[in-house]
Amino acid sequence: MRRAPWIAGIVGVAVLALVVLFATAPTGREADTSGSVVGRLAPALEGTTAAGAPVDLDKYRGKWVLLNFFATWCPPCVAEHPELVKLSQVPGTPVQVVSVAFDDPADKVTTFFAEQGGDWPVLVDGTETSTLDYAVVKLPESYLINPEGKVSQKLVGGITAGEVLEIVGAEQ
Amino acid sequence: MLVVVVVVLVLAARPAPTKGVSDQRAFALATQLKCLQCVGESVGASQAPLAVKFRQEIDRQLRQGRTDDEILNYFAQRYGRQVLETPPSTGVGALVWVVPVVAAAGAVLVLAATFRRWRREQQGVAPSEEDEALVARALADRRDGDGAAS
Known part of the structure; x- marks a missing residue:
């Protein structure tokens, strides 16, 4: 009979520990912000386009920027592309x-944009550490950077033009 | 043969180097990082594009002369501590280390209490007078039987 309180105590501690672990475990989009750049100044990003033109993210300070990590070999990125075109063409x-x-040769990127449309800076070189600086995990991923240069949102998976404009409208 | 086996095991169990640039050190670091595009795989064992990027970055930082801690911290700062294969020993993550110890200590206490109770119960058990008389009669009967046979 005296064993019962001990066993109950041990089981109680174990259950409590599991409840705490489950209660504090990150879920869904919350997971994206742990250890990520959201809320911080956007990491520096400099590189060159397929045409060899230099691009510096800092140049866009004062504007909202949607920084999109993609690859031409990634089907969800291909599916997302028309929405990026739409966003860029909103008057x-x-x-x-x-x-x-991401890991894409310049010629493939050039061909992809020629076929799918889109006329915005696409960095293909000099961005080796940017994927890690922005803590990219799965493609496509986009980072909405506000005019002050801070990362406002991390958008995992395909975005829509309407979703991005809605977020920007709400934060302006 | 046994000596050869022991030598091989000892050499195989040597800790990975923590200085210099070597594939062994790079692999040891890669196995301490989770592949975030995989399920249950480390960066060292994965061919996922992000794992390859991680390994390239490990190589780059090794060549820059960074320490193991600096390299692991680089990834933890960007991806959060969940990128590390070893759970942190502080905060909620400490439960992973504490709970088994508490459970083991509890089990030892329960076992110790149980053994002590069994020993106490054994010490308290003594034959009754009736039992002793029964045994004495049985022994006497056997002696009588042996005497009659001889």
Whole structure:
């Protein structure tokens, strides 16, 4: 009979520990902000486009920037692309799209944009550490950077033009 | 043969180097990082594009002369501590280390209490007078039987 309080105590501690672990475990979009750049100044990003033109993210300070990590070999990125085109073509759009190609040769990126449309800076070189600086995990991922240069949102998976404009409208 | 086996095991169990640039050190670091694009795989064992990027960055930082801690911290700062294969020993993560110790200590206490109770119960058990008389009669009967046979 005296064993019962001990066993109950041990089971109680174990259950309590599990409840705490489950209660504090990150879920859904919350997980994206742990250890990420959201809320911080956007990490520096400099590189060159497929045409060899230099691009510095800092140049866009004062504008909203949608920094999009993608790859031409990634089907969800291909599916997302028309929405980026739409966003870039909204008359007087407050958002500048900038893309970073993940492990993609310049010629493939050039062909992809020629076929799928889109006319915004696409960095293909000099961005080796940017994927890690922005804590990219799965493609496509986009970072909405506000005019002060802070990362406002991390958008995992395909975005829509309407979603981005709604966020920007709400934060302006 | 046994000596050869022991030598091989000892050499195989040597800790990975923590200085210099070597594949062994790079692999040891990669196995301490989770592949975030995989399930249950470390960066060292994965061919996922992000794991390859991680390994390239490990190589780059090794060549820059960074320490193991600096390299692991680089990834933890960007991806959060959950990128590390070893849970942190502080905060909620400490439960992973504390709970098994508490459970083991509890189990030892329960066992010790149980053994003590069994010993006490054994000490309290003594034959009754009736039992002793029964045994004495049985022994006497056997002796009588042996005497009659001889």
